[in-house]
Amino acid sequence: MSPNVKKSSGALEEFDESKLRRSLKLAGAIPSEVNKIIVQIRPLIHEEISTKKIFNHAFRLLRKYSQESARNYSLKKAIFELGPSGFLFEKYVSEVFKAKGFKVKVGVIKRGCCVRHEVDIIATRPDRTIYIECKFHNHPNRKNDVKTALYINSRFLDLKNNPANKFDEFFLVSNTLFSKDAVKYAECVGVKLLGINSSFGDDIQTIVNQYHLHPITSLQSLKKKYTRALLAREIVLAKSLLKNKKTLIELGLDELEIKQIFSEIRNVRRSYE
Secondary structure, eight states, rough: OEEEOTTTOOEEEEEOHHHHHHHHHHHOOHHHHHHHHHHHGGGOOTTEEHHHHHHHHHHHHHHOHHHHHHHHHHHHHHTTTTTTSSHHHHHHHHHHHHHTTOOOEEEEEESSSSSEEEEEEEETTTTEEEEEEEESSSSSSSOOOOOHHHHHHHHHHHTTTSOOOOEEEEEEESOOOOOOHHHHHHHHHEEEEEETTEEEESSSSHHHHTTHHHHHHHTTTTTTHHHHHHHHHTBBSSGGGGOOOHHHHTTTTOOOHHHHOOOOOOOOHHHHH
8 A cells, every 4th residue: 555645735645656657748758767767756755745745856857857848847836836816827828828829918807698707818819719717726736626617607608698799719727637527518518628737638738838938937047036026027938038138137137147047948949949
């Protein structure tokens, strides 16, 4: 019987090696790398070790084999660090849709058939218009269950039933996973889902790699105090720092620190080109 590990919520659950294998594989690690990492982590697993410590061990080992896979593995954590409120997550999701050719508006009030609703993001392109609801959770293990999908669909229907609202799709985007029932229900009623490491359709990780949308929270060379200061200025994308050297200087970074940050950002871009 495997030891119990402590989740971020404080709850205990039996260590499941297959989950760790799956997360490493989803990050892009090849089978031989996964096996080597698992062999090194097994002796470290003890009763009530935190899942955070397991993640940190796996991340350090994975980084030795592939910086690209390590960034993918830590993406969920990096997006989680855009919290604790959902505002910066909405800004980040806006950048995702802008990269796909949409013009975006954030926090738009729209009247439904029955009541008024605040639509988190409206994304428009000549071929379609999308209404987007963002769901940011402060606990990384909290899934979006079917009740969330039901609630989102009720808003979708009220907005759709007002002929003044012209849109083609309704999206639910989250920084955590969706339950199987939530996925099944959303597919049935036509609500599009976008999440981390999805096993269906698009997922944020694929889009991030395709369009180089790594958040600044993923940068290893950027100190936490500077990350917080940049987020306070609503700067969420790592690549946007390449055009914000003046801001970095204003925050007190020296030339060597800036050079290291820019080098990391450019290396990230080259690894996907």
